[in-house]
Amino acid sequence: xxxxxxxxxxxxxxxxxxxxxxxxxxxxxxxxxxxxxxxxxxxxxxxxxxxxxxxxxxxxxxxxxxxxxxxxxxxxxxxxxxxxxxxxxxxxxxxxxxxxxxxxxxxxxxxxxxxxxxxxxxxxxxxxxxxxxxxxxxxxxxxxxxxxxxxxxxxxxxxxxxxxxxxxxxxxxxxxxxxxxxxxxxxxxxxxxxxxxxxxxxxxxxxxxxxxxxxxxxxxxxxxx
Amino acid sequence: xxxxxxxxxxxxxxxxxxxxxxxxxxxxxxxxxxxxxxxxxxxxxxxxxxxxxxxxxxxxxxxxxxxxxxxxxxxxxxxxxxxxxxxxxxxxxxxxxxxxxxxxxxxxxxxxxxxxxxxxxxxxxxxxxxxxxxxxxxxxxxxxxxxxxxxxxxxxxxxxxxxxxxxxxxxxxxxxxxxxxxxxxxxxxxxxxxxxxxxxxxxxxxxxxxxxxxxxxxxxxxxxx
DNA sequence: GGGCGGGCTGAGAGCGCGCTGAGAGCGGTC
DNA sequence: GACCGCTCTCAGCGCGCTCTCAGCCCGCCC
Numbered sequence: 001x002x003x004x005x006x007x008x009x010x011x012x013x014x015x016x017x018x019x020x021x022x023x024x025x026x027x028x029x030x031x032x033x034x035x036x037x038x039x040x041x042x043x044x045x046x047x048x049x050x051x052x053x054x055x056x057x058x059x060x061x062x063x064x065x066x067x068x069x070x071x072x073x074x075x076x077x078x079x080x081x082x083x084x085x086x087x088x089x090x091x092x093x094x095x096x097x098x099x100x101x102x103x104x105x106x107x108x109x110x111x112x113x114x115x116x117x118x119x120x121x122x123x124x125x126x127x128x129x130x131x132x133x134x135x136x137x138x139x140x141x142x143x144x145x146x147x148x149x150x151x152x153x154x155x156x157x158x159x160x161x162x163x164x165x166x167x168x169x170x171x172x173x174x175x176x177x178x179x180x181x182x183x184x185x186x187x188x189x190x191x192x193x194x195x196x197x198x199x200x201x202x203x204x205x206x207x208x209x210x211x212x213x214x215x216x217x218x219x220x221x222x223x224x225x
Numbered sequence: 226x227x228x229x230x231x232x233x234x235x236x237x238x239x240x241x242x243x244x245x246x247x248x249x250x251x252x253x254x255x256x257x258x259x260x261x262x263x264x265x266x267x268x269x270x271x272x273x274x275x276x277x278x279x280x281x282x283x284x285x286x287x288x289x290x291x292x293x294x295x296x297x298x299x300x301x302x303x304x305x306x307x308x309x310x311x312x313x314x315x316x317x318x319x320x321x322x323x324x325x326x327x328x329x330x331x332x333x334x335x336x337x338x339x340x341x342x343x344x345x346x347x348x349x350x351x352x353x354x355x356x357x358x359x360x361x362x363x364x365x366x367x368x369x370x371x372x373x374x375x376x377x378x379x380x381x382x383x384x385x386x387x388x389x390x391x392x393x394x395x396x397x398x399x400x401x402x403x404x405x406x407x408x409x410x411x412x413x414x415x416x417x418x419x420x421x422x423x424x425x426x427x428x429x430x431x432x433x434x435x436x437x438x439x440x441x442x443x444x445x446x447x448x449x450x
Numbered sequence: 451g452g453g454c455g456g457g458c459t460g461a462g463a464g465c466g467c468g469c470t471g472a473g474a475g476c477g478g479t480c
Numbered sequence: 481g482a483c484c485g486c487t488c489t490c491a492g493c494g495c496g497c498t499c500t501c502a503g504c505c506c507g508c509c510c
Contacts, residue, residue, distance in 0.1 A: 151485080151486055151487085152486080152487095153486075153487070153488095154486095166362075166363050167362045167363055168362070168363055185488070185489080186488075186490080188468090188469095188488090188489075188490080189487080189488060189489085191467090191468060191470090192469085192487090192488075192489090193487090193488095194469090195468095195469065195470065212467095212468070212469095214376065214377060214497080215376070215377030215380075215467080215497090216364045216377065216380075219363065219364075222292070376496080376497055376498085377497080377498095378497075378498065378499095379497095410499065411500060411501080413457090413458095413499090413501085414498080414499060414500085416456095416457060416458060417458085417459080417498090417499075417500090418498090419457095419458085420457095420458060420459060437457070439456070440456080
């Protein structure tokens, strides 16, 4: 899941990038309002975290502008406690949730997950394809009722594929959304991780769950294979 | 916006029809599962509201069946609070949102509007000609309901032809668009690949699907042949 | 009927895509 | 410092896909 964090306090921004990165999110940073708006427009993010007080363009305006353009990406606002603005303003301008600083990191992650789950399209709480079930909230995966333990990267990969069940998802799209957007390493990572996933959810020689679409990427069969 | 409400409690169904009608929706009712499935298939609705407990066929099954047929119309499930089924089961079967009874009418309308704003998941339109169907997103091709496995080149060729269904497409245009723009090899490749395609979608001696237009190229018949 | 040119096809060579095992790097934990 | 788990790189391999080639078929024109 790709996030854009627009926050001008550099130390907070870095901390968020590290922390959310460890949770399996791919995090991009923007440090002022205009940059934030531009990247939000072009970046194909799964959610935005917007500070309100920003140089250049406030978080309010970014959100308002995006909504006016018909962009309904889930937005979580960060508001300063000191009250100059209050939560209702943010929500009026189209934010989906807000947090007052200082906020608990755990709460931030929980709210983000909630946004991603129900936010954009009212998303199913759990994703499933046949007897394969993935729960983004608890980060658990079950195949035929038994739990399968996945590493963060494996989980992110499977989650992205399952959010596009049935579609053939190209390796470049996977690199974009599951790895860092500007990942410049060996694209072979994708193949390697597909291999790991298969061993865990299909067994070594079976590939009903994760299908290869030669020349086009990979696909989760709608019926789980 | 056309809605289909599948609900067996007559009074609730009538109330929904009146209430949603007043909101500007056009509401059709079905009172049991089979009727619901049939109408959902044929009716071209913008969204469905499905009760789970239904005579004939449960809301679960209706949803599951529609999804299996590739119908991704937005579905809002109504679940009874008493817990025999829980929300997650519904979402697992491909519903887009759910409400537990008794529900607030205002919430129902809000959820419906959210669903409709999102629209059906943005599946690129599938291309079809008669019983020949090609889905660019999933990279799958079906002939008369059965899947046909194509290689990347075969797929690209068929996709291009089907994007110009009815037209006679010259070999040079095909070389231009399906092969590399400055392909300088043997133009006979096109004939070879047309041959491969025919064997897979028409059978060895049939060429109703991909027709030869002598001197001008090839054509996909608009009715699939 | 005969000749010609466009279209079709079977065989096969070459190679690039995708898969895998091994292992290095790195950060965290004891 | 030793160990462990996760991520990523690398090199090798096998198969399926792509394309070439040569020969044949068939429609069309004289």
